[in-house]
Amino acid sequence: MFGFLERFVQAMESRGGLGPVLRYGKTFTRVHDPLMWRDTADALLREAGVHVIYHAVAMRALVDGGERVDGALLWTKEGPLEVRARVTIDASGDADMVAMAGLPSFVGDDGRVQNPTMIFRLQGVDVPRFLARHGADTIMGESVSAALREAHGSGAYRLPRVKIWIFPTTRPGELLCNCTRVMGPDGRELNTLMARDFTDAEIEGRLQVREYARFFRDRLEGCENSFVNDTGVQVGVRQTRQMKGVALLRNEDILAGRKSADGIARSPWPIELHAGAKPRVEWLLNDWYDVPYRCFVPERGEGLLAAGRCLSAQHEAVASARVTAQCFAYGHAIGHAAAICAKDGVEPRTLCGADLRVLLNRDGARLD
Numbered sequence: 001m002f003g004f005l006e007r008f009v010q011a012m013e014s015r016g017g018l019g020p021v022l023r024y025g026k027t028f029t030r031v032h033d034p035l036m037w038r039d040t041a042d043a044l045l046r047e048a049g050v051h052v053i054y055h056a057v058a059m060r061a062l063v064d065g066g067e068r069v070d071g072a073l074l075w076t077k078e079g080p081l082e083v084r085a086r087v088t089i090d091a092s093g094d095a096d097m098v099a100m101a102g103l104p105s106f107v108g109d110d111g112r113v114q115n116p117t118m119i120f121r122l123q124g125v126d127v128p129r130f131l132a133r134h135g136a137d138t139i140m141g142e143s144v145s146a147a148l149r150e151a152h153g154s155g156a157y158r159l160p161r162v163k164i165w166i167f168p169t170t171r172p173g174e175l176l177c178n179c180t181r182v183m184g185p186d187g188r189e190l191n192t193l194m195a196r197d198f199t200d201a202e203i204e205g206r207l208q209v210r211e212y213a214r215f216f217r218d219r220l221e222g223c224e225n226s227f228v229n230d231t232g233v234q235v236g237v238r239q240t241r242q243m244k245g246v247a248l249l250r251n252e253d254i255l256a257g258r259k260s261a262d263g264i265a266r267s268p269w270p271i272e273l274h275a276g277a278k279p280r281v282e283w284l285l286n287d288w289y290d291v292p293y294r295c296f297v298p299e300r301g302e303g304l305l306a307a308g309r310c311l312s313a314q315h316e317a318v319a320s321a322r323v324t325a326q327c328f329a330y331g332h333a334i335g336h337a338a339a340i341c342a343k344d345g346v347e348p349r350t351l352c353g354a355d356l357r358v359l360l361n362r363d364g365a366r367l368d
């Protein structure tokens with residue numbers, strides 16, 4: 001991955017906010033410091049002269065004459081705020097603007113989405129001892145799964161997920177834990193588009209964090225003196241609503257490593273599907289697929305583009321295409337697309353993805 005992502009990576013590295021390359025099954029990953037991420041983003045936005053409005057929620061799409069999105073009505077503490085824009089980018093993760101504009105969207109596999117996870121940070125860990133005992137692969141091996149299975153089965157702990165990911169971080173004595181499998185109190189799968197499900201996910205997520213942390217402390221070598229430092233700022237949402245785009249990224253495009261002339265980002269990430277009892281991983285080895293520009297252009301409606309995980313992609317496809325580095329690449333591409341449309345007074349659907357690709361290559365994206 002190149003382009004804007006590299007700039008962000010360098011800025012993070014200069015602050016000491018990015019850890020070394022770690023093994024993640026058949027591929028690799030890096031861990032970031034979330035506070036330094038925010039510092040870095042603030043600095044880049046300030047440097048670029050962006051007018052940022054935090055703590056504002058888009059609550060209505062301003063739709064002009066039929067299906068042209070003309071901006072958004074935001075909810076802020078000082079009251080409603082109208083923001084008019086030549087091009088609006090829906091980077092809400094949930095395709096909120098698409099839905100509010102009444103444009104076509106869909107939810108997961110016939111309404112079924114991947115489960116949320118409450119991430120947490122465990123401190124006071126003897127990390128070298130933990131790694132010596134449990135190995136350096138961040139996908140924990142069978143011995144840890146077996147211990148989880150036994151502890152859950154005996155009724156001593158409530159641990160609904162036994163295949164877990166654990167990452168040493170940039171901070172001494174700390175592990176980042178991707179362990180929980182958040183379901184409703186009645187065992188139902190949660191869709192955080194629903195206010196009740198989002199609330200239940202937060203509450204159940206925190207309860208599970210305590211259970212996993214107790215298990216770690218009691219049963220995993222190196223964690224005897226550990227304690228929970230914090231959870232994510234909110235429960236982690238993998239999937240909700242997708243925009244229905246001019247093109248749809250299909251499951252088979254991922255597995256076939258399909259390349260596309262109007263591809264504006266590359267992804268080698270596996271399909272990492274968190275649904276059911278155990279996450280399913282399908283690797284893409286020594287290969288990648290292209291994500292076409294048309295996956296970010298709505299099937300109907302003007303003045304709007306999507307970016308991030310709410311792109312037009314099938315259920316399993318989004319389980320690969322949603323990851324962070326790719327979201328940076330989408331942002332890089334869609335930012336350029338919106339700027340061209342605003343400057344030249346054209347609609348996003350008239351832009352040619354292949355031309356955008358040339359521009360991105362000139363801007364360091366190295367797609368060819």
Ligand SMILES: Cc1cc2nc3c(=O)[nH]c(=O)nc-3n(C[C@H](O)[C@H](O)[C@H](O)COP(=O)(O)OP(=O)(O)OC[C@H]3O[C@@H](n4cnc5c(N)ncnc54)[C@H](O)[C@@H]3O)c2cc1C
Pocket residue numbers: 029056057058059091092093094096116117118119178235236237238307308309310322323324325327
């Ligand atoms: C538990 C978990 C673990 C993950 N692990 C990894 C990993 O190890 N590696 C990896 O690369 N990726 C991982 N991912 C995936 C990745 O983090 C996300 O898919 C990616 O960050 C999505 O980025 P996004 O910008 O599209 O959406 P989000 O990060 O969800 O951002 C959307 C933003 O829009 C805001 N928003 C939403 N609605 C509105 C509205 N109506 N008005 C105003 N603002 C709004 C939200 O508050 C949020 O700030 C993980 C995801 C989860 C949930």
